[in-house]
Amino acid sequence: MLSTHFKIVDDDFRVGFRFQKAWGTSMATAFFFGEAGAGLYFVAQFFDFALGMIAGLLMVMLGKGGGHLLHLGRPSRGWRAFTKIGSSWISRGLLAISVFTVFGTLHVFDLHTGLLPQAASWLVAAVAIAACLTIMVYQGFAMSHSSSIALWSTGLMPLASLTYALLNGVVLTLVLGFHAALFADRPETVQLLRIAAVALVLYGVVTILSLLHGAKYGSEGGQESVRLLLRGAFRNWFLALVIGLGFGVSALMMAFAPEGYAVMIAAAGAELTGYYAFRVLMFRAATYDPVMSFAPHFRR
Amino acid sequence: MAKWGMVFDLRRCIGCNACTVACKQENSLPYGVFFTKTLSEEVGAYPNTTRTYIPTICNHCEDAPCQRVCPTGATYTRADGIVLVDGDKCIGCGSCVVACPYDQRTLLEPEMLTRGLFRNGELTPFEQQGYKRFTAGTATKCTFCHERVDAGLQPACVATCPTEARIFGDLDDPDSKVRRLIQEHRGRQPMPEKNTNPKVFYID
Numbered sequence: 291m292l293s294t295h296f297k298i299v300d301d302d303f304r305v306g307f308r309f310q311k312a313w314g315t316s317m318a319t320a321f322f323f324g325e326a327g328a329g330l331y332f333v334a335q336f337f338d339f340a341l342g343m344i345a346g347l348l349m350v351m352l353g354k355g356g357g358h359l360l361h362l363g364r365p366s367r368g369w370r371a372f373t374k375i376g377s378s379w380i381s382r383g384l385l386a387i388s389v390f391t392v393f394g395t396l397h398v399f400d401l402h403t404g405l406l407p408q409a410a411s412w413l414v415a416a417v418a419i420a421a422c423l424t425i426m427v428y429q430g431f432a433m434s435h436s437s438s439i440a441l442w443s444t445g446l447m448p449l450a451s452l453t454y455a456l457l458n459g460v461v462l463t464l465v466l467g468f469h470a471a472l473f474a475d476r477p478e479t480v481q482l483l484r485i486a487a488v489a490l491v492l493y494g495v496v497t498i499l500s501l502l503h504g505a506k507y508g509s510e511g512g513q514e515s516v517r518l519l520l521r522g523a524f525r526n527w528f529l530a531l532v533i534g535l536g537f538g539v540s541a542l543m544m545a546f547a548p549e550g551y552a553v554m555i556a557a558a559g560a561e562l563t564g565y566y567a568f569r570v571l572m573f574r575a576a577t578y579d580p581v582m583s584f585a586p587h588f589r590r
Numbered sequence: 591m592a593k594w595g596m597v598f599d600l601r602r603c604i605g606c607n608a609c610t611v612a613c614k615q616e617n618s619l620p621y622g623v624f625f626t627k628t629l630s631e632e633v634g635a636y637p638n639t640t641r642t643y644i645p646t647i648c649n650h651c652e653d654a655p656c657q658r659v660c661p662t663g664a665t666y667t668r669a670d671g672i673v674l675v676d677g678d679k680c681i682g683c684g685s686c687v688v689a690c691p692y693d694q695r696t697l698l699e700p701e702m703l704t705r706g707l708f709r710n711g712e713l714t715p716f717e718q719q720g721y722k723r724f725t726a727g728t729a730t731k732c733t734f735c736h737e738r739v740d741a742g743l744q745p746a747c748v749a750t751c752p753t754e755a756r757i758f759g760d761l762d763d764p765d766s767k768v769r770r771l772i773q774e775h776r777g778r779q780p781m782p783e784k785n786t787n788p789k790v791f792y793i794d
Contacts, residue, residue: 305631305644308693312684363682363697363727370681371661380661380685435659437784438691578693581629581646581780
């Protein structure tokens with residue numbers, strides 16, 4: 291009986307799995323700061339927590355913007371990415387970042403000075419939060435739009451982005467707000483955010499496992515990516531950092547550890563480390579389907 | 591207007607990769623960059639094994655995902671169906687590279703155009719002349735040798751193939767050889783499940 295067993299062939303002139311190499315660490319860093327910053331701004335705006343909003347804005351502007359500029363082959367032409375908003379998620383994301391930067395800054399400024407009339411103030415806040423929400427999910431859409439890579443090509447990717455962004459926002463708010471008036475005035479907020487963090491971790495675990503499940507049964511490339519993450523070269527990183535540290539340790543600390551600044555920093559550090567590892571590994575483990583997968587007819 | 595396409599006859603391909611070399615020469619491709627490759631695959635279990643050869647190339651898809659995701663419009667489709675990249679518009683974001691299910695795009699790293707074929711930082715006259723067409727930091731891919739096609743010639747890989755395993759022609763012309771081969775041998779498009787409608791067909 292004839293059989294075919296594909297391997298990772300990299301640049302060899304053989305049929306097999308090939309890694310995507312176009313998106314790497316700089317793109318993962320940009321995605322990390324995008325979802326962490328936007329998530330922080332989103333949660334902070336819910337509580338009118340200015341420090342969190344400013345930190346979120348800075349993370350998006352400097353971290354995400356810087357990461358993207360480092361990634362681009364021709365950064366000086368980056369403005370051109372505004373031109374295809376109708377079809378490209380990269381374009382939509384750039385528009386969202388620009389709108390968020392302008393309206394988010396205006397909102398924070400207005401929060402301190404009361405410069406704008408109330409109707410305009412609400413409008414500015416609404417536009418800022420809409421752009422912020424777009425940043426929280428568009429990276430997932432940009433990835434799921436790539437049908438070439440089974441690991442990403444799932445409707446769960448935007449959901450994973452949103453879950454992670456909210457989770458990042460909650461843990462960062464817990465850290466930044468610990469000594470701020472936010473928690474002194476409303477001590478019940480800490481408990482609320484800690485419960486929210488645990489719930490989001492649980493939801494995140496289910497989302498990521500569903501994502502892997504879908505990829506495994508989606509195509510041969512997806513199956514190989516999942517094998518790399520769970521049993522292959524990236525096993526230790528994925529299981530230890532993404533699942534163990536990012537979800538397990540942070541959830542346990544949020545649920546059971548006594549209240550304290552060090553605990554919050556440790557829990558947030560664990561969660562953010564796991565999230566960054568997730569972003570990097572999603573790029574590193576992404577493989578294209580072997581070209582022969584198109585025609586079982588030819589494999590006889 | 592013609593709609594250019596290509597047929598790969600797998601019965602004829604001998605895996606010599608003359609097409610690969612001709613393409614690199616015609617397009618002055620830098621070290622490590624290929625617009626076409628003929629892949630080999632070992633099939634079966636000992637002692638019943640065989641080796642097959644699969645030529646690969648940009649499929650110039652009718653519904654090209656690379657064009658859809660491009661944030662600048664740098665990737666475009668000509669009226670004759672050839673998908674090209676405008677190096678002056680491309681920002682090098684790589685979204686087209688990850689969107690191509692066939693892994694047929696390359697991001698031109700700046701050092702690819704400066705290191706030279708002999709890896710000593712010096713460009714040969716051939717490279718100095720040929721690299722003018724490339725823009726560092728942008729995406730590049732097979733062009734179906736559009737300059738040759740516009741001049742009434744066949745793409746370099748097709749003209750070179752010693753076994754006529756590559757056939758190029760007008761998919762819209764019912765009397766063309768490519769159209770006839772596709773119909774007679776039930777030509778298959780690569781990865782039809784991706785819904786990209788490639789203009790490259792495989793027959794065996």
